[in-house]
Amino acid sequence: MLLRMSTLFLRTLREDPADAEVPSHKLLVRGGYVRRAAPGVYSWLPLGKIVLENVAGVVREEMNRIGGQEVLLPALLPREYYEATNRWVEYGDNLFRLVDRKGADYLLGPTHEELFTLLVKGEYSSYKDFPVILYQIQEKFRDEARPRAGILRGREFHMKDSYSFDIDDEGLRRSYELHREAYIRIFDRLGLRYAIVSATSGAMGGSASEEFLAETPTGEDTFVRSTGSDYAANVEAVRTPVPASLPIEGQPEARVHHTPNTPTIESLVDFLNGAGLGRTFTAADTLKNVLVKIRRPGETEWEILGIGLPGDREVDTKRLEAAVEPAEVALLDEADFAANPFLVKGYIGPRALLDNKVRYLVDPRVVPGTRWVTGADRPDHHVVDLVCGRDFTPDGTIEAAEVREGDPSPDGEGTLYAARGIEIGHIFQLGRKYADAFEVDALGPDGKPKRITMGSYGIGVSRVVAAIVEQSHDDKGILWPREVAPADVHVVGTGKGEQIEVALRLAGELEARGVRVIVDDRKGVSPGVKFTDAELLGVPTAVIVGKGLASGVVELRDRATGEREEVPVDTVVDRVAAIVAEG
Template sequence: MVTRLSHFFLRTLREDPADAEVSSHRLLVRAGYIRRAAPGIFTWLPLGLRVKAKIESVIREEMTNAGAYEVHFPALLPREPYESSGRWNSYGDGIFRLQDRKGADYLLAPTHEEMFTLLVKDLYSSYKDLPLAIYQIQDKYRDEARPRAGLLRGREFTMKDAYSFDYTDEGQDASYQSQRDAYERIFQKLGLEYVIVAADNGLMGGARSEEFLHPTPIGEDSFVRSAGGYAANVEAFTTTAPAPIPFEGLGEPVIFDSPNTPTIQTLVDHANAHLDAPADGIAGPATDGAAEWTAAHTLKNVVLALTHLDGTRELVIVGIPGDRDVDDKRAEVAFAPAAVEAATEQDFENNPLLVKGYIGPWSETGAVLGEQSATGIRYLLDPRVVDGTAWMTGANIDEKHVHTLVAGRDFTGDGFVEVANVRAGDPAPDGSGPVEIARGMEIGHVFQLGRFFADALGLKVLDENGKLVTVTMGSYGIGVTRILAIIAELNNDEKGLIWPASVAPFDVHVVATGREPVVFEVSEKLSAELEASGLDVLYDDRPKVSPGVKFGDAELVGVPQIVIVGRGAADGQVELWDRRTGDREVVPVAEVAARLAAR
């Protein structure tokens, strides 16, 4: 049935919504796709719902092709399964919790791993039942601290989440690959360019984790990639440690006065003014030959405070090259599930052995940092701080530093940690060359959960030998409403939206201009004909609206093909208008259907 604008539930708006920070939010509201109901919570208007349904239909088709079956879990769920997995607590403020009239605890599910696991446990018991892939397309809830950017970070949002179930690691790899392939097909169909980047696999302990990112300068995520094909998000990037260096020939630690040098820059300036240039055996072979001291010669010791899940607070010190900073996201992943923040003044007061601005792992009287040291504070090193590298760092005495302090000889850490920021030019871990830093938007995530949830909830099956084995799972998510917003974000101009044909709310927008009856007769007939040929037609049949307003609405709404029926209608001529290129072309009305089909 042709949809007529004279009756359709649509009002375009002239003004941008006051709270819109990004173009997808601004345009989806102005063009009448969505409407704000509460912070981060939106009402879907008919246009928006049509686009959403098209995206869902592409996803469903490829899930079916991947052998996954659709189920649907409740959004309102009891506490118990989330208690078993530990997530009732670990979600913190990030979820909506409530009680029913009997006082039983419930939550609005932000994700359904527990329920999928329990459902399969409930119904399946044998290796013969596996592999299995099931998915749902469902409205989910997260109580974001700062809902923003419209649909990009909402509190109610639609996700497709799929899970695979296998009883062997090989099976799990095959299931993973099948979903990964389906994701490639989905994004290809949606016309969304993507890069598959290695991602952190989090707490679950599964072997593989990859994100699908759409590369775009306006992306909110950074990722790194090499010309040789390596790609990873910043959290998953692993530093290539240099080979250890023999201690022979390295000088001894030298303490020197360094008044008023609490920062790396003041220290470097001081060293260049008062010390000899960094020479062999002083600054260490890794930076041999440098004409002067630089931040790269220094070892920066950063005091962090972790808050563990049980509420305990632990100080930890990370030693990283002075020319790098702690990357918050990498630190978050490195210390998860603990929360990380900078140490406070109070923390320093509680640890008087730490001389602020002059902290280092070593003193003449023994180790200062590390679990076995005077402070007892855990000390973790950047992977570049290998044995035999020599560093300039704090001497744990006010206004004194030390240089030619050799890792593995003069100090050691309790382990290594990936918290330093990644820089363009850093070597890709797979040897494929230096990386560049790019920006992208996350559009999908596939990862192996391994046996985390199956262990927590007791999902086991009997294997070929009648032995109970724990099932291994994969998790595969796409944010449906997020994808919609990203497509809108990437497909617009100053006039409005420009939908790719695969997800456009209508295939063609017929605009009748002027007041002559023939225009409406031709438009009517053409619209019916196009609809009969299988196209979804939006027909602007509004009788008393000016051509300018109609064109403006058509540009704002963004249906990719527009047909203008105007003065030429009496002679059987109409105009085809390509919303993306802006090209207009006069064609006989009899050819419109064929021409549109050809596009």
């Protein structure tokens, strides 16, 4: 491959585009890789298209390696497929919808579970046909409420989606594991720093699911990492380490105290510390009881649920929702309190909940033998030294408390801290949701139909391009990893002598050796401009054919390290070929 700058469809910009905020957006636009066509919609210009294809190529190779077979399904889909799975409704406003001339509803595919499922149903019918993995690399469409950050979160984007079809759960686990390994190889080859975090399955429906997050400060997803290991997880998935139980014998007796005007944890702690009880209390010594109500799918009645957690922690709504899923959850309103007079707002304790058959779940830190200050179930009274396992026994534990920086890591190594990431890949064990919706069965060896099971796996190819730039740039421009770079070497000819001719000759020789090359053969462009453009574009290796040519040398530069070296002009092709060969 040989691209000549004199004819390449490329215009670089000196200034950042006004609408760009994040580095990848600025640099991809300035470098002439992409141009905005509409909000959240981008055109890929020649260099951008090459990079995009390079990423897609890596994905394709690794998908093929695990036996995936590539197909290409339409992006334009009739409504009926999405009706069957209720996603025409569930996807809501995020679905791009359109109507054809006959008035029939269509949509632009946001993901393709339905069509893949039907494809397999139509072709395969025997257990002997399975397992099978199909994938495509194609445009997806989602009418995001707020597209942002350029390529990072668009409304039209390039995505690899694959689907596995298996006859049983064991097969699904294998297909899932194959994808997991393939994704690790893909993101390693692409030079990304990433974490694999377990995820909740969300609207897709299903069970086991993991996200691949490229760690960058501009990422939209927060997750937690450990200082002491490579543990990483979504906040929703963090399991609180359970402390050892304490002996109940020898604990002081629980005593009710009159604590006027202490409806909040803060006021309570202040009061206790002024009450002369002979010790100092903190919010962490109190047990806060939060009342919510949950409703299980298909039921109309709400059930009240009491949640006990240390008073220094707030309830994290997302963790609570994930913990009760698939039930929905809401706070109690005034009517609920009125209907349940045993709930004394601000002074709720475990006793009244348990006596009134309200299900009571506590934070995992509330283990037998721990003693707490908590509500005494009547106004202006709290009980001190209420011991778990002696004075009350919860119905179980729940992960609803916020996770904080400095909390111990669930794997026992180090403490947690917050990190941000870009979701570049997602793998799901979907199970039978789609197979059930479309009744996809395979005949088993016994001649009886067996419902198949599926997995769904995505990689945001265009997003990966942006994520690479987010992780790999400096103040001058992009630093492409060689595997995705638009070229291996950028040959720059400067000066008014024979430099440009020599640059073109070297470029031709390099191309003949299989090296991908961009040559800056523009005439009348000053060296500074050419150097600046080369640095902005970010090709890993540069060869400068300039003033040294008179003494028979050219300059070899490494974009990432900035190292420069004079090399005799007649050996530079060998040198570059060797550099490219070793990666």
